[in-house]
Amino acid sequence: MEELRVQRLPLSTRAEAEHEKARFEEALGKTRTELLALASRLGDLIEGRQLIDAHILLVDDPILKRDVHRRISEGMLNAEYAVSQVLSEVIERFESMKDPYTRERSADVRDVGRRIINQLVGAEKEALMKLDMPVVIVARELDPSVTAGLRKDQVLGFATDEGGSTSHTAILARSLGIPAVVALREAAETVQPRQMVIVDGIHGRVIIDPEPDEILYYTELGKRYREAQAALARKSDTPVATSDGRPVELAANIEFSQEAEAAKNCGARGIGLFRTEFLRLLTPDADDEEVQYKAYSHVVKTLAPYPVIIRTLDLGGDKFLGTPGLHERNPFLGYRAIRICLDRPEIFKRQLRAIMRASADGDARLLIPLVSEVSQVVATRGLLAGISADLTSDGIPHNPHMPVGIMVETPAAAIGIDLFLPHVDFVSIGTNDLTQYTLAVDRGSPYVARLFDSMHPAVLRQIASVVQACHEAGKWAGVCGQMAAEPLSVPLLLGMGVDELSVSLSQIPDIREMIGIIDTSMARDLAGRALELPSASEVRSLVRTAIAGRFPGILIDGDGAGG
Amino acid sequence: MFQQNVTVPNRLGVHARPAALIVKKASAFKSEIGIAAGGEEVNGKSIMGVMTLAAGQGTELLVTASGPDEQRAVEELCALIGSGFGED
Numbered sequence: 016m017e018e019l020r021v022q023r024l025p026l027s028t029r030a031e032a033e034h035e036k037a038r039f040e041e042a043l044g045k046t047r048t049e050l051l052a053l054a055s056r057l058g059d060l061i062e063g064r065q066l067i068d069a070h071i072l073l074v075d076d077p078i079l080k081r082d083v084h085r086r087i088s089e090g091m092l093n094a095e096y097a098v099s100q101v102l103s104e105v106i107e108r109f110e111s112m113k114d115p116y117t118r119e120r121s122a123d124v125r126d127v128g129r130r131i132i133n134q135l136v137g138a139e140k141e142a143l144m145k146l147d148m149p150v151v152i153v154a155r156e157l158d159p160s161v162t163a164g165l166r167k168d169q170v171l172g173f174a175t176d177e178g179g180s181t182s183h184t185a186i187l188a189r190s191l192g193i194p195a196v197v198a199l200r201e202a203a204e205t206v207q208p209r210q211m212v213i214v215d216g217i218h219g220r221v222i223i224d225p226e227p228d229e230i231l232y233y234t235e236l237g238k239r240y241r242e243a244q245a246a247l248a249r250k251s252d253t254p255v256a257t258s259d260g261r262p263v264e265l266a267a268n269i270e271f272s273q274e275a276e277a278a279k280n281c282g283a284r285g286i287g288l289f290r291t292e293f294l295r296l297l298t299p300d301a302d303d304e305e306v307q308y309k310a311y312s313h314v315v316k317t318l319a320p321y322p323v324i325i326r327t328l329d330l331g332g333d334k335f336l337g338t339p340g341l342h343e344r345n346p347f348l349g350y351r352a353i354r355i356c357l358d359r360p361e362i363f364k365r366q367l368r369a370i371m372r373a374s375a376d377g378d379a380r381l382l383i384p385l386v387s388e389v390s391q392v393v394a395t396r397g398l399l400a401g402i403s404a405d406l407t408s409d410g411i412p413h414n415p416h417m418p419v420g421i422m423v424e425t426p427a428a429a430i431g432i433d434l435f436l437p438h439v440d441f442v443s444i445g446t447n448d449l450t451q452y453t454l455a456v457d458r459g460s461p462y463v464a465r466l467f468d469s470m471h472p473a474v475l476r477q478i479a480s481v482v483q484a485c486h487e488a489g490k491w492a493g494v495c496g497q498m499a500a501e502p503l504s505v506p507l508l509l510g511m512g513v514d515e516l517s518v519s520l521s522q523i524p525d526i527r528e529m530i531g532i533i534d535t536s537m538a539r540d541l542a543g544r545a546l547e548l549p550s551a552s553e554v555r556s557l558v559r560t561a562i563a564g565r566f567p568g569i570l571i572d573g574d575g576a577g578g
Numbered sequence: 579m580f581q582q583n584v585t586v587p588n589r590l591g592v593h594a595r596p597a598a599l600i601v602k603k604a605s606a607f608k609s610e611i612g613i614a615a616g617g618e619e620v621n622g623k624s625i626m627g628v629m630t631l632a633a634g635q636g637t638e639l640l641v642t643a644s645g646p647d648e649q650r651a652v653e654e655l656c657a658l659i660g661s662g663f664g665e666d
Contacts, residue, residue, distance in 0.1 A: 073626065076625050079626065
C-alpha cells in the first residue's frame with residue numbers, strides 16, 4: 016500500500032489508541048455506506064454488483080478489524096498506518112498465491128484499503144476545513160489536497176518538517192501572503208496542540224512558548240509588516256518601470272480562477288502562469304470541458320486586454336499523483352506533466368479545447384510544461400490544429416492562432432532552445448525545476464535543500480542564453496519561477512533582458528518596488544558580472560552590495576520562505 | 579463443537595465468487611466458524627481468510643463450528659460447498 020503514502024505516527028497514551036480505534040471504526044462505517052451507495056447506483060450491472068459485494072465483505076472482515084485493532088493498541092500506531100500495514104500483508108499473501116484468479120483479487124484489497132484510508136485522511140481534512148479560530152498549522156508536510164480546501168482567513172502560519180523554499184507549503188504560503196517556515200525536521204513531534212508558537216517567516220524561525228517580550232516584539236513586527244504591504248499595494252496604479260523608465264511586464268501567478276480579480280486590482284499586467292492542477296482537484300468533474308472553459312474564460316475576461324497564460328496539466332512529480340499502481344524511484348524524472356498528457360489524449364484534448372474556446376474571450380495563451388523533446392511541442396500543436404478545425408466546423412468562436420509557448424525548465428530545453436524556437440511563440444522559464452534539474456538537487460529533501468539555489472552560475476548562464484536566443488528569434492521570454500519573486504534576483508533577470516516577470520499576488524508589491532529602484536544599465540552590468548562569478552553565494556553578495564541602502568532590509572535579509 | 583468433511587466438487591474450486599458465498603452464509607450464524615484445508619484453518623467469516631485457502635477441485639475441507647447454531651451452520655455450509663456453488 017505504498018501508493019497511499021500514509022504517515023506513521025507513534026501514539027503515546029491508551030486514550031490516543033482508543034481514539035484511533037474509534038476513528039478506524041467510523042471510517043469502516045463510512046466506507047461501507049459509500050460502497051452501498053455505489054452499489055445502488057450500479058443497479059443491474061451484475062458484474063459491478065459482485066465486485067462491490069466482495070468489497071463490502073472485505074470491509075466487514077472480522078480478521079481485518081481484529082488485526083488493525085491489534086496494531087493500534089499493541090504497536091501504538093495511528094489508524095491509517097495500521098490499516099496500510101495489515102492490508103499490505105494481505106496483499107502480499109494474495110500475490111504469492113498460485114491461483115492467478117486469487118492473485119488478481121489483491122487489487123480489490125488495495126482498492127478497499129484506499130477507500131478506508133481516504134475516509135481516515137478525509138476526516139482530518141474536514142477538521143482543517145472547519146477551523147473556527149485562527150491557528151498555526153504544524154505538520155510534517157502539507158498535502159495539496161488538504162490545503163486546497165483550507166479556510167485561509169483562519170490560518171496564521173505554517174511550520175513543516177519537510178520541504179524546501181519551493182515546496183508546496185512554501186509556495187502556498189507565499190501566494191497567501193502568510194508566514195511559513197519549512198524543513199524543520201522535528202516540529203510536528205515537538206509542538207503540542209494548543210501550544211503557543213510564533214512563526215517568523217523572515218528569519219526562518221519557529222519559537223515555541225515565546226517569552227512576553229518576544230510576543231510584544233513579534234506583534235509589533237507583524238503589524239508594521241502588514242502596514243508596509245498595504246502601502247505598497249496602494250501604489251498599484253502606477254505603471255511598473257525601472258528607475259530609468261524602461262517598462263517591465265509584471266504579471267501574476269495564480270492557481271484559482273477566483274484570484275483573477277485580486278490580480279487585476281493589485282496591478283498585474285496579465286497572468287504569467289495560471290496553474291490548472293487545483294481546478295482539477297477541487298472539482299471532481301474538472302475533466303469536464305465546460306467546467307474548465309468557465310474557469311479559464313472567467314480569468315481571461317477579467318484580465319482582458321492583458322494576456323493570460325494557461326499552463327496545461329502539470330501532474331506528477333510532487334503534485335497530485337493520481338496514477339494508481341505507479342511506482343517510480345524518481346518521480347521528478349518520471350511520468351509527469353506533458354509526458355502524461357500526451358499519453359492520455361482524451362483528457363488532454365478536453366483541456367486544450369477548453370483553453371482554445373477561452374481564447375475567444377480575450378488574450379489566452381497556452382503553455383506546455385516540462386518540455387524536453389521538440390516532438391512534444393509538435394504533437395501538442397497537432398492536437399490544437401485538429402481542435403481548431405473541429406471548433407470551426409461547429410461554429411464555436413476561438414482564436415486559431417492562439418500563441419503557444421513552452422516552459423523552459425529542463426536543461427534539454429534550455430541548452431537546446433534553438434531547436435524549439437521555430438515551433439513556439441514565446442517561452443517562460445520555470446526556474447524551480449530548471450534549478451533542480453541543473454543542480455541535481457531535490458528541493459524537497461531537508462538534507463540537500465540548502466544546495467538548491469537559482470543564483471547558481473550554471474542556472475544564470477542558461478537563463479541568459481535562452482533570453483538571448485529568444486530575442487534573436489524575435490520572441491519574448493518570461494520568468495515565472497520562484498526566482499522572479501526573489502528581490503535579489505530581479506536586477507539580474509532584468510539585466511539579462513527578461514521581458515516579463517510573473518510572481519504570486521502577495522509578492523507583486525515587493526517586486527514592483529524592487530524594479531522601481533533598478534536602472535537598466537546597472538542591471539546589465541550586474542548581470543554581466545554575475546555570469547562570471549564562481550558561486551551562488553558570491554552572486555548574492557554582489558547584488559546585495561550593489562543595492563544596499565536602496566531597498567528596505569526586511570525584504571532581503573531573510574532566508575525563510577514566505578513572509 | 580460440530581464438524582464435518584466436504585470435498586470441493588466444482589472445476590474452478592473456491593475462487594472469489596464461491597468464497598464470497600461461503601463468507602456470506604457463515605456470517606449469518608452466531609457460531610464461530612473455521613474452515614481448514616491441508617491442516618491450515620481460516621476464519622469462515624473472513625473473506626481474506628477463505629480466499630487464501632486456495633481450495634481447488636477435489637480438495638477436502640473440514641468445516642467446524644462452535645456456538646448455539648453450530649450444527650445447522652456446519653450442515654448448511656457443507657451443503658453449499660458440496661453443491662459446487664451452482665457451477666460445473
